[in-house]
Amino acid sequence: MARILIVEARFYEHLNDQLIEGARAVIEAAGHETEVLTVPGALEVPGAIALTAESGDYDGFVAIGVVIRGETYHFEIVAGESARAIMALTMDGIAIGNGILTVENEAQAQVRADPAQKDKGGEAARAALAMMALAERFAR
Numbered sequence: 001m002a003r004i005l006i007v008e009a010r011f012y013e014h015l016n017d018q019l020i021e022g023a024r025a026v027i028e029a030a031g032h033e034t035e036v037l038t039v040p041g042a043l044e045v046p047g048a049i050a051l052t053a054e055s056g057d058y059d060g061f062v063a064i065g066v067v068i069r070g071e072t073y074h075f076e077i078v079a080g081e082s083a084r085a086i087m088a089l090t091m092d093g094i095a096i097g098n099g100i101l102t103v104e105n106e107a108q109a110q111v112r113a114d115p116a117q118k119d120k121g122g123e124a125a126r127a128a129l130a131m132m133a134l135a136e137r138f139a140r
């Protein structure tokens with residue numbers, strides 16, 4: 001049984017709850033355990049994964065959050081930099097599925113958060129499981 005840490009940027013609570021529901025359903029159906037760690041926003045997710053990965057306590061990670069465009073350039077920073085940093089961690093061999101939504105409005109987020117619709121939380125969990133399998137097969 002693997003241990004998977006869901007690191008959530010709890011910026012929009014009702015959307016995160018749906019994303020986590022979808023992720024947990026996939027992970028538990030695969031017979032693995034989950035734990036949830038909450039950080040303030042998407043910019044804190046990569047650092048939290050880097051810190052917790054050091055412990056060796058987790059076999060994989062799912063990043064969960066919602067970034068909705070506002071009036072300023074900050075959307076590009078939050079969306080782009082969190083994705084870039086998460087990608088950098090995967091290049092270091094950490095098994096991560098990225099379920100941080102980067103959308104124009106709440107309606108787009110709702111469709112993607114809902115496990116009965118686009119289920120991006122479940123999609124991210126499946127990606128994490130796939131990367132864990134690769135790590136097990138090819139880890140140096």
Ligand SMILES: Nc1c(NC[C@H](O)[C@H](O)[C@H](O)CO)[nH]c(=O)[nH]c1=O
Pocket residue numbers: 009010011040041042043044065066067068069078
């Ligand atoms: N606007 C959103 C943010 N912004 C907050 C940042 O992620 C970060 O917590 C802050 O800049 C302090 O370092 N975060 C989200 O997850 N979603 C947003 O829409």
Ligand SMILES: CC(=O)[C@@H](O)COP(=O)(O)O
Pocket residue numbers: 067068069070071072073074075076078
């Ligand atoms: C993605 C964001 O950081 C955004 O929610 C912030 O809104 P604003 O650009 O209007 O300050």
